[in-house]
Amino acid sequence: MSPCLFCSIVDGEVPSRMVYEDESSIGFLDISPFHRGHTLVIPRRHVVDGTVDPSVWTEVAPGIVAISDLVKSRLGATGVNILSNAGADSGQAVFHFHVHIIPRYADNPGMGALSHRDPGAAEDLDGLHALLTSG
Ligand code: 5GP
Ligand code: ZN
DSSP states (O other): OOSSHHHHHHTTSSOOOEEEEOSSEEEEEOSSOSSTTOEEEEESSOOSOTTSOTHHHHHHHHHHHHHHHHHHHHHOOSEEEEEOOOSGGGTOOSOSOOEEEEEEOTTSOSGGGGSSOOTTTTTTHHHHHHHHHOO
């Protein structure tokens, strides 16, 4: 197994609730979501973070747009926070580049509500996955 958790997810050695894939990237539900539908988009190739290679942003861009559309249409999100941590002191914990797509809802808006995980956002991730991938 790869020493990198997200490479292992790309390789299918570690399971994930995948909601998007293309030739250069995959998107899957975050296991500990800040808000309902929190998804990560990662390049298939191993890149440590988004500051080392500008082309990696191009590789994840279609997934970012597609997943943003998905959480708006299927979950009723009215906005998304799109962010990527680079370096341990930024809060990065997994050192394979990833972009967080955090759906936001009208009843809990703003940056203040981004700093704590919603209670209940991690409930029924399997049901949420089915809702995002059906049809
Ligand atoms: P970071 O802090 O590195 O920007 O974000 C890492 C994210 O990966 C966190 O939001 C965390 O919940 C998520 N995460 C960590 N381990 C796993 C895992 O095994 N599966 C999934 N789906 N997400 C994970
Ligand atoms: Zn990796």
